[in-house]
Amino acid sequence: EAGSEDIDILPNGLAFISSGLKYPGLKSFAPDKPGEIFLMDLNEDNPRAVEMRISRGFDLASFNPHGISTYVD
Secondary structure, eight states: OOOEEEEEEOTTSEEEEEEOOOOTTSOOSSTTSOOEEEEEETTSSSOOOEEOOOOTTSOGGGOOOOOOOOOOO
16 A cells, blocks of 8 residues: 565575554555555465564664565574
């Protein structure tokens, strides 16, 4: 709905997508909605993005993700 900003795909086919970037001069499709992180399993026949739950205590109101990266240990 607000557009994705970045995506990082793990070797196992899981994709993490950041969404909801708000930046001066950049049109926002959902200016009052906080940013989100989605998970998509690209191994599925019909993959779909699923919103990830963010832990309590995190300031969701000001969440404005710009980029995403993962670290595999």
